[in-house]
Amino acid sequence: MQFLHTMIRVGDLDGSLDFFCGKLGLVEVRRIENEKGRFTLVYLAAPDDLPQAKGAGAPLVELTYNWDEHDYAGGRNFGHLAFAVDDIYAVCARLQAAGVTINRPPRDGYMAFIRSPDHISIELLQKGAPLPPAEPWSSMPNIGAW
Numbered sequence: 001m002q003f004l005h006t007m008i009r010v011g012d013l014d015g016s017l018d019f020f021c022g023k024l025g026l027v028e029v030r031r032i033e034n035e036k037g038r039f040t041l042v043y044l045a046a047p048d049d050l051p052q053a054k055g056a057g058a059p060l061v062e063l064t065y066n067w068d069e070h071d072y073a074g075g076r077n078f079g080h081l082a083f084a085v086d087d088i089y090a091v092c093a094r095l096q097a098a099g100v101t102i103n104r105p106p107r108d109g110y111m112a113f114i115r116s117p118d119h120i121s122i123e124l125l126q127k128g129a130p131l132p133p134a135e136p137w138s139s140m141p142n143i144g145a146w
């Protein structure tokens with residue numbers, strides 16, 4: 001299993017990119033615009049992780065910008081921790097047998113969600129699964145690109 005990213009929801013995407021990239025120095029490596037869901041996902045890597053990010057993958061920050069939501073009072077800022085797994089069905093079956101609720105089963109073969117005892121959202125992604133359509137310039141590999 002490989003750690004992929006931490007997702008946070010941001011109310012001001014430009015302001016967050018100015019902070020994380022302009023000031024903190026992270027680098028945008030991928031962007032997915034979802035017209036139907038009305039949200040944008042922007043993946044950021046630390047500069048030292050860029051070579052790895054273009055290879056087997058590197059830990060990333062995933063900014064989620066919901067076009068119609070800008071106030072995250074009540075703790076919705078934090079989204080999830082994401083991991084890539086070798087066999088998402090086997091991992092979910094093992095977790096379910098261990099008493100973990102699979103909040104979002106891997107019906108599509110690539111994404112599932114569970115929650116920790118304190119309700120921290122955990123995203124499980126199938127290694128090597130096809131990615132949703134992204135910007136044409138994105139050249140990220142299948143894994144580590146989320």
Ligand SMILES: C[C@@H](O)C(=O)SC[C@H](NC(=O)CC[C@H](N)C(=O)O)C(=O)NCC(=O)O
Pocket residue numbers: 007009037039041062064066079080082113121123146
């Ligand atoms: C690509 C993969 O890493 C994702 O995280 S997509 C997960 C998906 N995200 C969204 O739908 C973004 C918009 C949504 N309104 C939101 O604010 O999360 C998703 O299932 N999100 C739910 C979650 O708990 O992360």
Ligand code: NI
Pocket residue numbers: 005007062080082123146
């Ligand atoms: Ni994610």
